[in-house]
Amino acid sequence: MARILITEDEDSLRSFVARALRLDGHDTAEAADGAEGLERLGDGAFDLLLSDIRMPVMDGIELAHRASSAFPDLKILLMTGYAEQRERADDLMTKVVDVVDKPFSLLDIRKAVAQALAV
Numbered sequence: 001m002a003r004i005l006i007t008e009d010e011d012s013l014r015s016f017v018a019r020a021l022r023l024d025g026h027d028t029a030e031a032a033d034g035a036e037g038l039e040r041l042g043d044g045a046f047d048l049l050l051s052d053i054r055m056p057v058m059d060g061i062e063l064a065h066r067a068s069s070a071f072p073d074l075k076i077l078l079m080t081g082y083a084e085q086r087e088r089a090d091d092l093m094t095k096v097v098d099v100v101d102k103p104f105s106l107l108d109i110r111k112a113v114a115q116a117l118a119v
Helices: 011-023 034-041 060-070 083-092 106-118
Strands: 003-007 027-031 048-052 075-080 098-101
Touching: 003 011, 003 034, 011 027, 011 106, 027 034, 034 048, 034 060, 048 060, 048 106, 060 075, 075 106, 098 106
Parallel strands: 003 027, 003 048, 048 075, 075 098
Antiparallel strands: none
8 A cells, every 4th residue: 555644733633544544554654744744754755745734834835845846756635624725725736636625524535545646
């Protein structure tokens, strides 16, 4: 299966998503903000970056820009609960597979990840 980095500042949501993706057989790593996420990306090869947009230190937009420059083959899937944040991601649409709206169900995020990995 895939190696996925989950970057989300909300601890409970991050661990919920990680657990769900591990049940699908994926290897997951976690980061609490964009800066930590960028550092973790350097630790090894990942197939997918699943990141919240709105986070402290470095937001998901900046993380996606830096990650796509440093790791051009990395697939990126963003999550947001804010409509205006989704609009900010428009300039990334050539680099990002999709933006998933929060709140989402377990089935929604598993399906979004499967579709992102299939692209």
